[in-house]
Amino acid sequence: MSPVHFIAVPLFAAFLIPLIGKVSKELVKIIPGIVLLYLSYLSISLFPIGVNRPIVEIIAGFNPPFGITLYYGPIAAFLTTLITLVGFVIWLYSYKFIIREPTEKYYMLFMMLITGSTGIVLTGDIFNLFVFFEITSIAAYSLTAFLRDRDGAEAAFKYLLIGSFASTFFLLAIAIIYANIHTLNLADIASKIKDIPLTTRLFILILIIIGLGIESEMFPLNGWAPDAYSQAPSPVGAVFGGIVVKAAIYSLMRIIFLMFHTADVLHFLVVMGVITLLIAEMSAMKQQQIKRMLAFSSIGQMGLVIIAFGVGTEPSVRAAMFQMFNHALIKSLLFFAAGYLVFHSGSKKISALDGLGHDKPITSFFFAFGALAIIGLPPFSGFWSKLYILLSVADAGLMVPVVLILISSIIEAVYYLRVVSRLYFYKEEATDVRRTPVSGLVAMGILTVVILIVGFYPNLILHWMTPAANDLLDKAAYIKFGLFH
Amino acid sequence: MYNDKEASKIVDIIKNFARKHSLWIVAYGTGCGAIELPPTMTSRYDAERFGIRGSATPRQADVLLITGYLSVKTLKRVIRTYEQMQEPKYVIGFGSCTINGGMYWDSYNTIKALDRYLPVDVYINGCMPRPEAVISGFIKLQELIAQGKADGAKRYQENLEWYRENQRKVIKNWRMPEYNW
Amino acid sequence: MEINWSTILGIIFTPIIAFIVGVTYGGLTRVITARVQNRYGPPIFQNLLDIIKLYSKESNINHGVMQHLGPVFAITASVTTLFFVPVIKDSTVFTNFSFHGDLIFLLYIMVFGSLGMALGAGQTGNPNSAIGVSRGLSQLVGYEVPFVMALVAIMIQFQTTNLNDLLAVQDHFTKWIIFQSPFAFLAAILAFLGMMGYAPFDVVIAPAEIASGPPSEFGGKYLGLMLTSRSIFTFAKLVLFTDIFLGGASDFITLLIKTFILYMIPVLTGIVFPRYRTEQSIRFFWSWPLFFGIIAILVVVF
């Protein structure tokens, strides 16, 4: 029972699934569920340990800095829990949603994606990070094109194009680092980074920012996102919004806080975050397709998270984590609901949603709920994280970002509420009532309940955020644990 | 002390005195007679001396002044106006046309004798009667009122059927609201 | 409030006197008008005869309870106004409740009647009545503003809102407020023209246009009641102005003289002027009277 399972088990499952697919289709559908259930159980059971004292696993006997280590600290614990839980819910949703053959491929890619993202979160080695990154991205590319239609293929190609930029630059950065200080262990790099001459370090920083910024949807590197989100099947959208991006942002922040933790870099992050937020929300305003709208909205949310990270104080990082958590849940809920709404209305257009509130009352209710939650209205969980971000940003004395964030959230409110009122009030009579499959409803129900509970007891999450934030901010501790445990 | 019969008599005297000295006329300016009213009211023959003045609506008026011939169409309006007035109310037929049709004696669409359709209290003959005549007519009416003999309204009530009959005879499209008491 | 005989006497006699004086003034108006138009004119008690005649009408009609109550509202307002104005300066009988109310109360109770009247006229369903009411209310907004300005100026100047205090202030004729703040007087008297509703401000009851407007459906006892309340109200307003500007009156003779002089202002203007259109009269009230009012206030401030 060790963090390794987080990577090994889904990877193994991923390889197993096609073989089983030959035997029975049903089993294929079941297995990921079991795996994710196990992983969530594992993550929850490991959680207290990881939070108290980081577990450092050593792969294949070599001690760090030579061997590959897994660093299971508080933040890793938190993120793995988040990933596995959201993953489980997504599986629950996909169970009835992904009816299109070949399902085993879908689940295999899904498992690989889980593997990759948990790996990104866990690994303590930068090259290993790159590898997991590739796993994730490749899985993501192929999931984007899963529907095998024209738009999907196009979106996947764009994603691949931009993604290849990302991996190239990231790899280049790693190469330069290795060439200079002959190590790949993050902790080790963090301790030695100062030996690299300044210009080289700047170059590395730029390469990393671009390489990881692409995956974490930083403007202007996020061109792939809207297409990928909107063309991929809905659960995949949830996967992107809930898992991939979170992992990417985590890795970006981890590297920046470890190696380039200076005021200027943080300011740069804040500025980029604000730009990302504003531009994303503004472009979301007039979108025609609902899933594109959701995509832009989640880019905006990422901008918010980047701002909060960029402020770089302990409460702000805490707030950022909390926001990541809320966003993962709420955006998944929205994607789930939107998935069935689109599926039912038979068109991706928002204008086609008129009066669906009467045809699909429960799904529409979930969508409305998610909309209210993501705008940041009480008593939903979104309110607290937004409040905390604002408080922390203001505490750092940055009033301008506060105002801009609020303006952006007014815009957000406008376009979400437009959709909601379309759902309920644009057509009064129900045309044909169709049921959403139980598994989907259960998935959405779970998310809703969690959102409400967290909305009323934010401490449930916040309580664990403080150590996580410290883990991210406290470079010395990371080096200490990462190198000699 | 007076017994209440005499008391009521005294009250009647006061009432009649007041009525006599304040006659508000609603002048129904049909035909040519209307032209005689302005001189009657204005400075030359100042009729206000006798408390005579025009009133804006039949609700406030006491005297209905029919100046000249009445075509059948007009009769309808006149009847309506008369019935909207408050009692006691008086009608003055003004000019020969109201008496016997005057120069319209053989016209196909004027009424000849106003008395068959509305209870006239005082006629002023002449074509046209001069303002002096008009004023003397008013004074005659005042005398009648003082003696309590100007009971046109009462007559109209009592012989309503007769009046209605006559009215219906000339007015073909009879669409009048009932005159409820 | 303590009941004593002087109060009761005042309550009984004030309205009667007010009625008689008001009616006589009404008659005088007609006589004077006649004289100006080179006529002989009616007897001076003509209005009294009219009112008695109207009461003695045998049949009456109404269009519903609001029309029935409209004139009652009117007379309530006028009598109440009268009761809250000290008719005779520091006499125990004729300063009825003037200590229990003040100018602002008077401002409001004065519109009370016209609003009640408007409700009554409204129920008749006669378009002319509605038009008259709309004109009247519009004009009300016109002349209330300068009037209030004048009153505010005076209130601030003498630090009181009670009429008796104002009377106490102007104990000698040099201290009359008409001399102390003439601009306030100008504003108020111009507003007074509108208040009395004689030409050129008689847009409300414009007999030739809208068949006497609001009262056009009122006849018999209702009209009589309206005329009664109008007589009383005229007197009340005159007394109010006398108290505010002309230092009140300590006996009836002075009261009659002062009120008569005041009364002649609207009457004489009314005789010689044609009628304004409604918006013209509103604009008039918002031009010169407003200007005088502002001057009055500024004079007080600096």
Add this chain to the structure above:
Amino acid sequence: MNSIEYILFITFIGAGLTFIVHHALPKLRDTLAILVSALDLYFVIQAISEKSKVVLSIADFHLIWKTTPYNNLFAVLIAVLGFLTILYAHDFMSSKDRLGYFYMNFLFALGGMYGIVYSQDFISLFFFWEIMTWASFLLVIYCCKDAQPIGLKYFVFSAIGAYSLLIAIVMLYSLSGNLELTNLISNFSNFSVSNQLIVVTLLLLGFGVKSAIMPLHVWAPGAYFISPSPFTALFSGALSKMGIFGIGLVLFKFAAQSGYFSYVQIILAWIGGITALLATFYAIFQTDAKKLLAYSSIGQLGYIIIGLAIGTPLSIASALFLTILHAAFKAMLFMATGAVYFRTGTTDMNSVSGLIRKMPFSFITALFGIITVSGVPPLGGFAAKWMLYESLIQSRHYFLVIVVFAASTAAFLYLYRFIFSLFLGQEEKEWEDVKEAPLLMVIPMLILSAFVLVVGVFPGLILDPISQSMNYLGNFNFNYETSVLFNEWGNQVDMQTVVNTIGAVFLIVGLIITFKGFKKTRYVSTKDIHTSGEIPQENENLTYAVDFYKPFERAIAPILKSSIDKIYTGIANNLEQAFDYLRYVYTGNGQTYAMYVVFFLSLLILFAELIFGINL
């Protein structure tokens, strides 16, 4: 568990339950809602006596609720109005659908308001402020498709207000580490003047939006117009009072400490005055009863804001008095209008007319309502207006008092228009078979009518709690008796004498006029009028309704030209256009995206030193 906990708990749980009950067994839904509001009322009364306090630790904040006289005043207002409106809603809404939704949001709004008034710290205030906002938003868009843009406008403006509140809150937090009211009040004087001003301005802005002060009022007419009448009554009566509540708190707890208080007062007072005047002018030319009432209530809130801003004891008293009274009479008027709507299906003043004999109780309610609004004695409105004028004059605001007086005189116009068009005038054939509203709708109206009458005679009854809450706001003392009001120069007006006089004369004359010639006095229909002898046809329209105040409109034409609403709409449209262009940053073309990446890279490399600095 003490009363406040009960109140919040019951209301929110009740809200959820009604929604569920609506789907399970709809019969009980209304009863449940009424029960909840009744319980709230009971516990609010309880809370007054027991002085309860709640501290709830949530997300490392302490949310504090406490009963102070000021809070109780508003809480009672909300509770009573909520109870009556829900009672009214039972019949009014009976024919509608989505009732679970309606009642749930109704109770959520109520709960939000309770949370606001009892809150003693800014987090809980904001928390419930937002709940109230979205609940009311959902009720505004309740009816139909047309309501959507209006509701959105309402939400956007509320959001602007709420977020300016939030910015202020955030500033306060960063300035003085916590958000408890008592704490902030004591620390406030330590802040720098600029900070004080900014915070106060933002707070006033935030609260001002809800109470629809002039430049930010544009949401109100639409929202009041489109929302279902029972909620409109609550909306204008209680919900907009939350703004007043906040403004009072800000002015006398915070702004009073800063050196610039007098300027704030002047500016706010004039804003209130202009609001009152312009809103009245706009109200005069409305053709829909509910829009008219909406503008009217904007104007009334203008008076209240003036009263608060002037800040003399009498003026504050008048403001709070008017707050309570406005809740009552505006509820009455909206309920009466709702009753008309319930029976005729429209509130268009050009089409409805002559309902007085069909709906006498609604007429009486409307009559009392307009008399109270106009401030004519003997009803409650007079006391409030009187105190306001006196305080304005005695605090030497000469021209403001003129503005206010002009506004309240002009108010007669729209009030008469309202009652004339709906109830008086020609009794058209179209509305022959209209009946009086059902009992449960009439009862609340009559209760409120009785209330304004009693308050008119004995203003002291209301002035007692008001003076207590004023002592909470600061040491404001003023002189009054149960039925006598005094101004600061010692002049008095004795309501009882007034009422006795008026009553006596009215009674005597009324009896005389009724019984003189009783037999020969008869009722005639409104068709039997002086029409120069012409006999009006059955379908002939004799109603004078369209362009009722044309002459006045001509007189004040220049004022009406400007419309703030247009400006806002223009801004919104232009912004949307801009966004529409801006979204083409994402061309959907892979090469462009790749180009972005390259550009960004080159940018960073070029300005690396500049951006990331040298101390990396």
